[in-house]
Amino acid sequence: MRVRADSTEELARARAAVAEWREQHPEGTGEELVAALGGQFHPDHGPVLRGMLFAADRRLTQLSPRPRLRQTVRPIREDMSRPPA
Numbered sequence: 001m002r003v004r005a006d007s008t009e010e011l012a013r014a015r016a017a018v019a020e021w022r023e024q025h026p027e028g029t030g031e032e033l034v035a036a037l038g039g040q041f042h043p044d045h046g047p048v049l050r051g052m053l054f055a056a057d058r059r060l061t062q063l064s065p066r067p068r069l070r071q072t073v074r075p076i077r078e079d080m081s082r083p084p085a
Helices: 008-024 030-040 043-063
Strands: none
Touching: 008 030, 008 043, 030 043
């Protein structure tokens, strides 16, 4: 099955279903997604659904702020000849 043959409504429905599934199953795999949602779509849609899951996960990681690393390096003293106070 070619994705281009699908209607935009069908693809939008698949994207919405994948996004909802990901919210409910944050640790779920692509295989679990296809097992859960595959019956709602064309039998050849497994790779399409997994691709949508990958895109949804990528979008989520780009939107979430990166954790800030605590600065562990001491600032350089200007006068290295004297011991720190």
